[in-house]
Amino acid sequence: MTSEEKWKAVSSCNNYYDGLFYYAVITTGIFCRPSCKAKTPLKKNTLFFDNIEDALKDGFRPCKMCRPDLNETTYEPNKELIERAKEIIINSYNKPFNRKKIAHKLGVSNNHLARLFKNYYGMTISEYIIGLRMEEATRLLTHTDIEIPEVALKAGVKSMSNFYKSFKERTGLTPKEYRMKSQ
Ligand SMILES: [Zn+2]
Incomplete structure (x- = not known):
């Protein structure tokens, strides 16, 4: 800005x-x-x-008027908006991601949404979504016998190379290693 x-x-x-x-x-x-x-x-x-x-x-x-020192949870006009965004993301993380669509749904610009999200959660929306996807992948690897490419798809990742890369970054293991370790 x-x-x-x-x-x-x-x-x-x-x-x-x-x-x-x-x-x-x-x-x-x-x-x-x-x-x-x-x-x-x-x-x-x-x-x-x-x-x-x-x-x-x-x-x-x-300032005594606008109280910038007050806890963000007790005074934050954008909090509701950002929580609605989070809710939409949680409900659709395994579908193709379209930030513009989310921003449009919330009635704000794409850039504004990106900035607010980063400011609140200290990560970009994409990073947040990858986190949700990898969580789901680890869950599927641990609790099901679904083949790894299918796990990636179910978690919302179409590209296998992206899947391996993100998974390794997050867990330090390949999906196969992760599954073997958790069984
Ligand atoms: Zn003020």
């Missing part, structure tokens, strides 16, 4: 950006969420921070 985009968000009190960054005002020593309704500061007095810790470390105090 460019600082120009951040500045636009701040000057329009856009809650779309809450949780993605914070801004601090040098002259007052206070930091806010983008959506804060406090008077918009002068651009030259504004600093941007990716997280609360950095703002605090630089000596800024949380």
Whole structure:
């Protein structure tokens, strides 16, 4: 995100950006969420921070109006959206993945969804989906006799080479080794 985009968000009190960054005002020593309704500061007095810790470390105090210091679980306008996204993903992780479709369903842009997800969960949507797929694969390898190519398909991975690569990255074993070990 460019600082120009951040500045636009701040000057329009856009809650779309809450949780993605914070801004601090040098002259007052206070930091806010983008959506804060406090008077918009002068651009030259504004600093941007990716997280609360950095703002605090630089000596800024949380604003009493927008309370950027409050726990994200008690105040987070985008939380519901991101949880709905997660729910859709969990229900369809083994089908071909289409982030645009999910974003459209939630009424936000593709990029915005990607950014929020990363911000909340510290990983991309693709990484999250691969994790779900590999979990399902390990479950099938442990509890069924299904052939390995079929396991990959059931877990939602069409390409066998991708399947082997992701599986090994996650478990340190090949699917065959994993199955032998867990039996
Ligand atoms: Zn504020």
